[in-house]
Amino acid sequence: MRLHPVDGADARAVCEALPAALDGRHPIALGFSPASDDVVPDGTAAVVATSGSSGVPKRVVLSAAALRASAGATAARIGAGRWTLALPAGYVAGLQVLVRSMLAGTEPTMIDGHLTPDAFVDATRRAAADDLFISLVPAQLATLIDAADDPAVLAALRAHRAILIGGQALSDSIRMRAMDLHVPIVHTYGSSETSGGCVYDGVPLDGVRVGQVDDELRISGPMLATGYLGNSALTDRIFTTDERGERWYRTGDRGFILDGVVEVHGRLDNVIVSGGINISLDRVERAVRSVPGLEQAVVLGMPDERWGEASIIFAEVRGGDCTRMLEVARARVAEEIGRHARPVQLECGELPMLASGKPDRELLRRMIHDVPPPS
Missing domain, CATH: 3.40.50.12780 (ANL, N-terminal domain)
Structure with missing residues (x-):
């Protein structure tokens, strides 16, 4: 047909x-x-x-x-x-x-x-x-x-x-x-x-x-x-x-x-290796989203010169102190997962969204790696 x-x-x-x-x-x-x-x-x-x-x-x-x-x-x-x-x-x-x-x-x-x-x-x-x-x-x-x-x-x-x-x-x-x-x-x-x-x-x-x-x-x-x-x-x-x-x-x-x-605990393949340790980005994201003001945050992996890979937070923060929120998020992740899993960066700004209402993670990944979108 x-x-x-x-x-x-x-x-x-x-x-x-x-x-x-x-x-x-x-x-x-x-x-x-x-x-x-x-x-x-x-x-x-x-x-x-x-x-x-x-x-x-x-x-x-x-x-x-x-x-x-x-x-x-x-x-x-x-x-x-x-x-x-x-x-x-x-x-x-x-x-x-x-x-x-x-x-x-x-x-x-x-x-x-x-x-x-x-x-x-x-x-x-x-x-x-x-x-x-x-x-x-x-x-x-x-x-x-x-x-x-x-x-x-x-x-x-x-x-x-x-x-x-x-x-x-x-x-x-x-x-x-x-x-x-x-x-x-x-x-x-x-x-x-x-x-x-x-x-x-x-x-x-x-x-x-x-x-x-x-x-x-x-x-x-x-x-x-x-x-x-x-x-x-x-x-x-x-x-x-x-x-x-x-x-x-x-x-x-x-x-x-x-x-x-x-009970669903994230994607099997959503893992980075930082300093030789496997880190589930889904676990990091859940911990980050427990911080007031970061409930809709997205956590992705990024290249890191020292550790090989690290995690970065993207969030639309309204009226908050991004530096302070990163400190709180890092402390929350360290408490729940371990110091090795702490995100290294918080990017505050409007999140790109798909028509479905979900964050456009693929576009954010391309931004991290400075890859142009497909023509």
Whole structure:
């Protein structure tokens, strides 16, 4: 079957194309223009281009059955109702908001442009339903929590039955502030390869199995992607089949399963070697984000003349003393991990963001290494 391009930034266009895509009659390409020889298997609903925030972008092939299975499992866990779209429809989290709406027989409430507290309040009022749902990334939640001293914003947050938070790690400070305000957040874990979030607050959705091989988390279930468009070698490496014929997705994430609860501890490959010692940048970032004012910070590796590699913090600091905040962050990292893991630098300034609402880590890496962006 041939793909039909749809502008993922145009939520209404994606919404219009979705019924035919989920019927398997008209598979859509989101986030890229398919080549004339790009052919997908029967039953494909969409091919989603990943953000490429941590490497080379991939094109993930999602069947109608996988998208429906994911949406159905979400409804079984948190309920069905009226969804608000605050994420680009060209990304899997935004696409799933539309899929869930369609399967629930409801019209999604659209937020045009960036999510602001005023836009959120307006959308909540327009939705005017008892069972309200929305998907956000942590940066969006932080914006709303920061504005929650406005009674209208707090009321809109509390009006939702569930606010799904995914796309990246949620800092403990933001989580605790949301809990203190009685905001009904649900932290989700998943990816484009799993048709979106498939583990909610550490518990896999119905039909999902999470396994652990060495330190790597692996996921099985009916919402797994078919593979990667035009890259059979990568598909065979990332999607494996065990001796029982069960198909698994290798997440590349370090994690553990304790009493049935999944704990994610960052990427297996997000490690630097500093002075001969392996340092997990995910652990450093978690410690840094516990510092007030650095809740949305990004920590990356950089070349270091003395140690070989070191870590650097990027953060948008509002009204804070960057020198003092670096001292506090270094002390926090030394306390939680060790002196060897302390970041050497804090760059204060506006973070470049992807359309998905996540920090553009790849652009920041290029800035570190002074590499021009691809033409």
